[in-house]
Amino acid sequence: MKHQLLTAALAVGFVLVALAAGPYRRGAFVGASISGATAVGSIIALGKFGRGSKPVQRALAILTVTFIVRILLVALGVVLVQRAGESIPGFVVAFFVPYFVFAAVEGLFVHSLNRGTGPTA
Numbered sequence: 853m854k855h856q857l858l859t860a861a862l863a864v865g866f867v868l869v870a871l872a873a874g875p876y877r878r879g880a881f882v883g884a885s886i887s888g889a890t891a892v893g894s895i896i897a898l899g900k901f902g903r904g905s906k907p908v909q910r911a912l913a914i915l916t917v918t919f920i921v922r923i924l925l926v927a928l929g930v931v932l933v934q935r936a937g938e939s940i941p942g943f944v945v946a947f948f949v950p951y952f953v954f955a956a957v958e959g960l961f962v963h964s965l966n967r968g969t970g971p972t973a
Contacts, residue, residue, distance in 0.1 A: 855961040857896040858947030858952060866950040879892030879933045886925050891954035894918040898961055907965040915958060922951070939943030 866888055870880035902911040902927065926947060933943045 853899075854932075855957055856892075856895050856899055857962070859891050859957055860959070862950065862953060863892055866946070866953075870942075870946045871931040873942060873946070877915075878936070879939035879942035880946035880954055881942040882929055882933055882938070882947075884950055886929050887947045887950040887954065889959070890918060890922050890925065891950070894954075894958060895961060898958065898965075902962070907964060912960045913966055915962070 863884075866884040867881065870884035871877055873880040897914045897918070898911055902914060904910065929943055929947065930940055933940055
């Protein structure tokens with residue numbers, strides 16, 4: 853639960869920072885929103901479906917699907933931001949900086965899934 857709350861708080865924080873990005877704010881808002889929404893979706897899916905037998909393998913499958921969705925949304929976001937005449941660099945920075953932070957939180961969550969599953973020997 854703590855990883856989900858941290859992800860949600862970070863997502864809101866990154867969106868607020870994007871809104872303060874001056875002339876880049878519209879592109880940055882789109883990037884931070886997509887990054888945050890996919891991170892929240894990913895961490896919720898990890899919490900719901902990542903437990904049980906073989907939790908790390910389940911988690912990696914979820915992260916793979918989420919990664920593919922993120923790639924598609926980045927491509928779509930770049931096209932939409934470009935067509936709207938907004939800042940593509942603002943979009944890219946506002947997507948990828950939070951993405952790496954969210955990836956770290958997701959990694960910590962996956963690591964926590966592997967603990968406490970029983971004796972290792």
